[in-house]
Amino acid sequence: MIQTIDVTKIFNRGAANEFASVRGVTLGVTAGEALIIKGPSGSGKTSLLSLMGCMSRPTSGRIRINDPDLAVKLGAELGASLEIATLPERFLTLIRRQMFGFVFQQFNLVRGISALENVMLPMYPTGEHRSAIRKRAEELIAEFGVAHRATVRVELLSGGEQQRIAIARALVNRPKVIIADEPTAHLDTGLSREFLEIAAALKTSGTTLIIASHDPLVCQAPFVDRVEEIRDGLLVRPGSAG
Amino acid sequence: MTCWLNRQLNILDYTITSLLRRWWKNLSLIFIYSVLVFVIGSVMFFTRAMQREAKLILADAPDLVIQRLVAGRHDPIPLARAEKIRSIRGVSAVSPRLWGYYFDRINGANYTLQGADDRGLLPGDIDIGAGIARSRKIEAGDIFSLTDSNAIPQVFQVRKLFDAASDLLTVDLMIMPTEDFQSFFDFPADRATDFAVSVRNPREIATVAGKIVELFPDSRPIMKDEILRTYASIFDWRGGMMIVMVAMAVLAFVIFAWDRASGLSAAERHEIGILKSIGWDTGDVLSLKFWEGAVISLTAFLAGILAAYAHIFLMPAPFFSHALKGWAVLYPSFRLTPYVDFSQVAVLFILTVLPYLAATIVPSWLAASVDPDAAMRS
Ligand SMILES: Nc1ncnc2c1ncn2[C@@H]1O[C@H](COP(=O)(O)OP(=O)(O)OP(=O)(O)O)[C@@H](O)[C@H]1O
Ligand SMILES: [Mg+2]
Numbered sequence: 001m002i003q004t005i006d007v008t009k010i011f012n013r014g015a016a017n018e019f020a021s022v023r024g025v026t027l028g029v030t031a032g033e034a035l036i037i038k039g040p041s042g043s044g045k046t047s048l049l050s051l052m053g054c055m056s057r058p059t060s061g062r063i064r065i066n067d068p069d070l071a072v073k074l075g076a077e078l079g080a081s082l083e084i085a086t087l088p089e090r091f092l093t094l095i096r097r098q099m100f101g102f103v104f105q106q107f108n109l110v111r112g113i114s115a116l117e118n119v120m121l122p123m124y125p126t127g128e129h130r131s132a133i134r135k136r137a138e139e140l141i142a143e144f145g146v147a148h149r150a151t152v153r154v155e156l157l158s159g160g161e162q163q164r165i166a167i168a169r170a171l172v173n174r175p176k177v178i179i180a181d182e183p184t185a186h187l188d189t190g191l192s193r194e195f196l197e198i199a200a201a202l203k204t205s206g207t208t209l210i211i212a213s214h215d216p217l218v219c220q221a222p223f224v225d226r227v228e229e230i231r232d233g234l235l236v237r238p239g240s241a242g
Numbered sequence: 243m244t245c246w247l248n249r250q251l252n253i254l255d256y257t258i259t260s261l262l263r264r265w266w267k268n269l270s271l272i273f274i275y276s277v278l279v280f281v282i283g284s285v286m287f288f289t290r291a292m293q294r295e296a297k298l299i300l301a302d303a304p305d306l307v308i309q310r311l312v313a314g315r316h317d318p319i320p321l322a323r324a325e326k327i328r329s330i331r332g333v334s335a336v337s338p339r340l341w342g343y344y345f346d347r348i349n350g351a352n353y354t355l356q357g358a359d360d361r362g363l364l365p366g367d368i369d370i371g372a373g374i375a376r377s378r379k380i381e382a383g384d385i386f387s388l389t390d391s392n393a394i395p396q397v398f399q400v401r402k403l404f405d406a407a408s409d410l411l412t413v414d415l416m417i418m419p420t421e422d423f424q425s426f427f428d429f430p431a432d433r434a435t436d437f438a439v440s441v442r443n444p445r446e447i448a449t450v451a452g453k454i455v456e457l458f459p460d461s462r463p464i465m466k467d468e469i470l471r472t473y474a475s476i477f478d479w480r481g482g483m484m485i486v487m488v489a490m491a492v493l494a495f496v497i498f499a500w501d502r503a504s505g506l507s508a509a510e511r512h513e514i515g516i517l518k519s520i521g522w523d524t525g526d527v528l529s530l531k532f533w534e535g536a537v538i539s540l541t542a543f544l545a546g547i548l549a550a551y552a553h554i555f556l557m558p559a560p561f562f563s564h565a566l567k568g569w570a571v572l573y574p575s576f577r578l579t580p581y582v583d584f585s586q587v588a589v590l591f592i593l594t595v596l597p598y599l600a601a602t603i604v605p606s607w608l609a610a611s612v613d614p615d616a617a618m619r620s
Contacts, residue, residue, distance in 0.1 A: 050615040055519055056614070090523055093521060093522070094521075096614075108515075110513055112263035121256070127244075128248060
């Protein structure tokens with residue numbers, strides 16, 4: 001469903017502090033798969049995830065997305081794969097909104113507004129009616145057991161609660177792919193296990209999972225199909241299933 | 243269509259939430275902004291309304307006023323001169339005028355008192371201006387007493403009040419029959435305060451004035467042009483516009499400076515990155531910033547302009563009372579007739595709201611057009 005072909009990401013190209021965080025990575029993920037990308041800090045996991053999630057464009061190489069619904073939406077031929085490196089920016093936004101839900105390393109919730117509003121945010125540009133958006137967000141928040149904290153400003157929530165809100169926000173547009181960056185980095189073992197339960201449930205419901213983590217708890221979770229390792233921006237082959 | 247509308251409504255909704263988060267900063271911003279609009283709006287309304295009043299006065303002003311000077315001071319002019327002036331070529335009419343100032347001890351105000359027979363006033367009748375009626379709390383038909391030059395109180399019956407087409411013109415004016423005027427002030431019957439001279443051809447006014455001075459070297463001619471120029475120098479449209487322009491430049495500068503100083507903070511940049519990463523378009527982010535700027539600048543503009551209107555037309559322009567007091571005729575408290583030049587309001591709107599909108603949108607646009615992951619890392 002998502003395929004990167006010899007993808008490279010170079011920051012500050014041409015400058016003295018030029019840095020290649022991803023180098024020639026060829027990596028695919030199929031629909032419904034649960035893929036773990038592991039590697040030490042600074043190895044380029046976040047950079048790779050943001051490339052796969054259409055958050056940034058590769059310096060070189062190609063990234064293809066193959067999804068029938070998306071193809072229809074963007075008016076492409078059915079079955080054709082979209083080459084995202086060359087798509088205009090507004091299509092990338094549309095793809096991000098339609099296809100991906102992100103759970104960021106630092107959660108990246110918008111401070112100063114309520115948890116509920118944070119979950120509603122990704123739905124605003126869909127043009128749905130506000131009441132429908134609210135209903136959807138409330139359902140999700142209830143599903144994750146944080147309904148009683150819905151009106152609290154997000155920065156006042158605990159780490160675990162923040163993560164649930166972040167997951168709820170990632171799910172609100174019913175994405176096909178969830179991208180989670182170090183989801184357990186800020187959680188204790190108990191909360192990590194809770195996250196893994198949520199992830200397993202998502203996987204069961206058919207959601208594709210791409211998770212960056214070096215947490216053994218995550219890498220060895222039963223729902224994981226494949227673990228790929230990245231070091232200094234290079235994929236370490238062969239990857240082995242956990 | 244409904245989709246687009248919903249999208250904008252949702253974004254507007256978020257704008258309000260977002261503004262309320264930093265309500266203290268935004269409120270002080272609106273306050274400063276509206277104070278500036280208020281100041282500029284006040285100057286604008288004031289000069290414009292004054293110009294209009296001045297124009298109304300000038301419409302009635304005679305081509306030429308002839309006064310007599312004795313030892314350099316204004317002195318009653320002998321009526322006998324009227325005939326001689328009328329016989330000058332080009333003069334179409336000479337009408338002697340009787341007027342003077344009356345100090346009202348009760349209100350501590352100066353009124354203009356005029357004697358005239360062409361209004362059909364009977365002896366003992368008086369017409370008064372709205373300002374006097376207001377301050378003395380009297381209406382048409384009431385008895386009105388004034389103290390004459392021998393300190394003897396005289397009573398008059400108020401026949402009618404001048405309707406306030408122009409307050410400035412009639413606010414402090416009283417008119418009584420000539421004979422009453424003469425006896426009230428002990429004014430010599432063979433004199434007038436001055437002559438109003440009509441000249442057939444406006445281009446000959448200066449020549450006629452010259453001839454009158456030749457005939458009566460102690461006379462002082464005052465030409466309509468001169469009055470016009472005097473008014474113009476005070477309330478000149480361009481002069482007023484200059485003040486407004488300068489003030490606007492100051493406003494724009496202050497707002498820009500404020501905005502630069504507070505800038506697009508790292509937090510705001512980060513927030514834009516988050517919004518983009520969760521599926522907001524650059525256009526959506528710009529809508530957000532547009533609404534943000536629009537809410538602030540429209541609120542401030544409306545508050546400022548309404549306050550300016552109230553200040554100039556509903557209160558007696560407290561901040562401008564200095565300028566008013568300098569004009570002796572205006573001494574009693576009076577209100578400018580409300581007069582708003584909408585094209586001027588539009589100019590003020592364009593010059594204040596648009597730069598502000600640009601100042602809020604442009605930096606956000608720059609921040610929103612980079613890849614979201616870059617925006618989030620910075
Ligand atoms: N915008 C940028 N400009 C310059 N260098 C960058 C930028 N973004 C990332 N990098 C560099 O790229 C490298 C990989 O970063 P990345 O965040 O992808 O690593 P990571 O594997 O996610 O690390 P961690 O486990 O600490 O999150 C790092 O050395 C980082 O400093
Ligand atoms: Mg990372």
